[in-house]
Amino acid sequence: MGLLHPDRLFPADPATRRIARALFDTVETLPIVSPHGHTDPRWWGENPGFTDAAEVFVIPDHYVVRMLISQGAQYGDLGIGAGAERDHRKIWRRFAEQYHLFAGTPSRLWIDHALCDVFGIPTRLSAATADETYDAIADKLAQPAYRPRGLYDRFRIEVIATTDSALDDLRHHQAVRDSGWGGRVLPTYRPDAVTDPEFEGFANNLDRFGEMTGCDTGTWGGYLAAHRVRRAVFKTMGATATDHGHPTAQTLDLPEPEARAIFDKIRAGRGTADDAEMFRALMLTEFARMSCEDGLVMQLHAGSIAQSQCAGFQRTSAATAALTSPAAQVL
DSSP: OOSSOTTTTSOSSHHHHHHHHHHHHHHTTSOEEETTOOOOHHHHHHOOOOOOHHHHHTTTOHHHHHHHHHTTOOTGGGTOSTTOOOOHHHHHHHHHHTGGGGTTSHHHHHHHHIIIIITOOOSOOSTTTHHHHHHHHHHHHTSGGGSHHHHHHHTTEEEEEOOEETTOOOHHHHHHHHHOOOOOEEOOEEOGGGTOTTSTTHHHHHHHHHHHHTOOTTSHHHHHHHHHHHHHHHHHTTOOEEEEEESSOOOOOOOHHHHHHHHHHHHTTOOOHHHHHHHHHHHHHHHHHHHHHHOOEEEEEETOOTTOSOTTGGGSOSTTTTOSOTTGGGO
8 A cells, every 4th residue: 555545635434435536536637737836936947956855845844844843943953044054964854853743734744745656755754764765855856857847747737826926027937938848837916015014124115116117106096006017017927816915804995085095104104003904905905906907816815924933934935935845735
């Protein structure tokens, strides 16, 4: 049977399991369409080699990191922040020693899958197998087939969407187009940096937003125009959706003078926490209007607080934060 049971995600009842297996058999070999892939656009633009097991499975994975921190690990021990451990083999050993903590979690499911089915490692990760697993992964990562575009082809991906800031220059997406590679990688418009007044550097972000678009982001009308300009640019690069991380799903629809007054207060740096929530709610309504205009599908992550961790943890890559393995996130 091997390390993983082939029916591990199916119901326990034999009758319903047979139905689930039959349904799965009809789609198992179909191409993957991944509308929310959480992969780094640089992977597809530059096709770099992945480095080692710790860099793939531990350091950029906020689910893994949070579990280990909850059990007493320090960010530095996991290669994050000031005084970060630079010996990735040591980081991997610490992870392997604590791997039992992940029993029953989605992280364990994905990592076991990646180790077994992607890297061909048949033994359970533990302190005793840490070094041999680390070396086996390093051997595979050195092969061209384990570079991002090689994995794209191996996993039969038809299309994958990344998540990109409104301030991103999309150069990696342009690089994909210019490369002649046949993979289809689409950007997704994520405007949190210029929508959430509590986002770090918000005022400076608005200034940069204006410079990028040629719009006056010191005014309500110019600010909305800037969003429309950037959304249009994203669409030219293939975008089909937007992505919004808000503390709540509250919406607000105001007459133009009232909306302008809230924006002016926020733009001047005089807004309160309540004003910030009102502005985010207002912008969800405005984005819905824009989606009606340009057809981009809204994805809302209500309750998402992306910057809730310590400063050291915030240094992990936003684009790779949800990774569990180079394979798992596109499945």
